Amino acid sequence: MNHSNGMTLIVRTVTRLSVWLIFLYGIYIILHGHLSPGGGFAGGVIIALGFLNVMLAYGRGFIQRWLNIDFMKDIEASMAALFLAVGILGISFGGGFLANFLSKGALFRLLSGGTIPILNILIGLKVAMALFVVVWTLAIMHLEEGGQE
């Protein structure tokens, strides 16, 4: 078996079965950020670790074919602009930067909290993409070549 490209069959099988549960848990943490402990950052880190799990188990070549890294960079950059847009919409409709302009909903329901769930989703996507791209960038650096005097 070619060990340089990913890990053994056991690790690959466990990753294939468990990584979707990791993604689901991260999405749950992001969507329930305004109701329970957690939120955009914690859920984003969990999703990024799911991607990292796939990269460790299957190797860098697989993740390059599976994901569009440039598109992930674009998502990561545009989420900051969307966060700013939500904040400016708060100036227009709510009376201050990041002010709430949506219906607050009923307490303890999933669709409540005004703009906070939207901001949580934006932060979650940004953190997930940024953290994975950071680790990816470190992983593709070559130790042996480049920069020698």
Place this chain on the structure above:
Amino acid sequence: MTVYILCFAVLLIGIYGVLVKRDLIKIILALGIMGYATNLMIILFAYRKGGHYPILEKGREVTAMVDPLPQALILTSIVIELGITAMLVALAIRLYQKYQTFDITKIRRLSG
């Protein structure tokens, strides 16, 4: 009081690693341990005896809660620490590309 002294002990372990170890990766890990000790100490300042986490939940009457402000600050601190660690690892990789070693006693070509 004991927990604060233990936090300080963890900080001292980090300082020991930074000062004594010669491997760049171990120095980066020691810097991480120092950061964890600081975060833990500030979180412990905010602790109230028997306090719950400061989030309202269905079917839970309002009781004593821990202070949420240091927790929010520490979340930011963890993010910054992540960025610092990523930058240090990138610098260590660049140093390895130039010198083919992580030993800081052998990285001395710049000195005079």
